[in-house]
Amino acid sequence: MVTGDAAYIKKMNRSLIIQTIVNERMISRADLSKATSLTRATISAQVADLLEEGLLREIEHEHSSVGRKPIMLSLNAQAGYAIGIDLDYGEISFTVTDLLGKPVSSKTVTLETPEYPEIVRLLARHIRAYIEEYKQSRYGIVGIAIAIHGLVSKRESIHFVPRFRWHHLNLKKDLENEIGQDIPIFLENNANLSALAERVFIHHQTNNLLCVTLYSGIGLGMIINNEFFQGHDGFAGEAGHMIVVPDGRLCNCGNKGCWEKYASESCVFESLAKCKQVKYVTYEYIQKLLAESDEETERIMEQFIYYLAVGINNIINLYNPEVVVLNSRLLGMHPDALGHIQQHLRSSISHYRQLSLSPIGKKACILGACALAITHFLDVPIVNLPYEP
Numbered sequence: 001m002v003t004g005d006a007a008y009i010k011k012m013n014r015s016l017i018i019q020t021i022v023n024e025r026m027i028s029r030a031d032l033s034k035a036t037s038l039t040r041a042t043i044s045a046q047v048a049d050l051l052e053e054g055l056l057r058e059i060e061h062e063h064s065s066v067g068r069k070p071i072m073l074s075l076n077a078q079a080g081y082a083i084g085i086d087l088d089y090g091e092i093s094f095t096v097t098d099l100l101g102k103p104v105s106s107k108t109v110t111l112e113t114p115e116y117p118e119i120v121r122l123l124a125r126h127i128r129a130y131i132e133e134y135k136q137s138r139y140g141i142v143g144i145a146i147a148i149h150g151l152v153s154k155r156e157s158i159h160f161v162p163r164f165r166w167h168h169l170n171l172k173k174d175l176e177n178e179i180g181q182d183i184p185i186f187l188e189n190n191a192n193l194s195a196l197a198e199r200v201f202i203h204h205q206t207n208n209l210l211c212v213t214l215y216s217g218i219g220l221g222m223i224i225n226n227e228f229f230q231g232h233d234g235f236a237g238e239a240g241h242m243i244v245v246p247d248g249r250l251c252n253c254g255n256k257g258c259w260e261k262y263a264s265e266s267c268v269f270e271s272l273a274k275c276k277q278v279k280y281v282t283y284e285y286i287q288k289l290l291a292e293s294d295e296e297t298e299r300i301m302e303q304f305i306y307y308l309a310v311g312i313n314n315i316i317n318l319y320n321p322e323v324v325v326l327n328s329r330l331l332g333m334h335p336d337a338l339g340h341i342q343q344h345l346r347s348s349i350s351h352y353r354q355l356s357l358s359p360i361g362k363k364a365c366i367l368g369a370c371a372l373a374i375t376h377f378l379d380v381p382i383v384n385l386p387y388e389p
């Protein structure tokens with residue numbers, strides 16, 4: 001099995017080299033050898049292959065003061081493109097990025113129907129148009145990843161999407177049949193993809209990150225040792241249904257007192273609408289009330305933050321994460337949301353290094369989708385990509 005071992009080692013080295021070049025953005029062959037602890041000969045042979053494949057570019061370094069300008073290597077970001085899709089209720093968003101995760105095209109399509117066959121055809125139509133648009137690049141579309149707002153099994157089929165009332169659907173296979181091309185398609189839960197985006201675009205130093213997404217419900221994405229923590233079937237992270245108030249508010253899941261009935265943004269919207277006797281509440285309206293130091297709004301926000309902290313405390317104690325990211329537009333409107341949450345996290349048992357607000361916001365899951373397709377194409381476990389707001 002010598003040949004097999006040699007091929008495996010070559011593949012591992014290739015992965016390490018690509019990962020290092022992407023993370024460093026630009027690096028010389030000599031520094032690449034130092035950073036990877038691979039010999040100059042190995043680097044030279046692998047880099048020659050990668051240049052031949054069009055995945056790398058050579059650039060003369062501009063800032064060298066004396067002597068010959070060193071030749072630097074960087075990823076050829078325009079060698080291929082990834083499609084990220086956010087399949088949300090009521091609208092589908094598409095983003096195409098280059099291989100460094102830089103968005104080159106985005107659009108959102110209003111969804112008139114929850115009917116599965118129609119949605120498959122709509123997705124396929126847009127995907128085929130992108131395949132056509134980017135076919136001039138060396139690799140064209142290298143992968144398509146779709147964020148599902150529901151349960152996705154480890155075999156990447158849809159188990160359940162509550163708002164569409166979809167059960168047991170193999171969207172991956174149905175799309176592959178509809179598109180008829182050999183491009184990898186991935187399905188992943190939106191909270192997991194949001195967590196991946198935080199890791200890949202923002203928190204480059206950690207391999208251990210939890211991301212709590214708070215909009216209509218609460219999603220928890222977990223990256224542990226740079227992999228999704230998925231559980232036995234792929235359904236881990238349904239933190240929104242932790243019971244935080246025994247016998248509390250009735251939840252759609254059938255239980256009472258679930259976390260997302262107290263600490264999702266929807267709860268704040270509902271409570272405020274009731275309190276102010278208005279039909280709709282918008283972010284702008286809440287911002288205005290907070291700016292006026294409206295007492296009722298402040299009380300509702302404090303209650304939201306209190307229950308949020310109750311759940312975060314439970315999660316921290318379960319996972320001992322390094323980084324906890326909160327993705328919520330409402331928290332960003334509060335003058336000191338993190339400070340107030342931290343005041344409720346004083347248990348001597350709770351350990352985490354950093355609690356932060358997501359700078360990416362609602363785009364996180366779609367950028368995470370693109371990152372998933374990119375890491376798969378480059379065959380690297382994880383990469384650090386630049387984030388441009």
Ligand SMILES: [Zn+2]
Pocket residue numbers: 240241251252253254255258
């Ligand atoms: Zn529930």
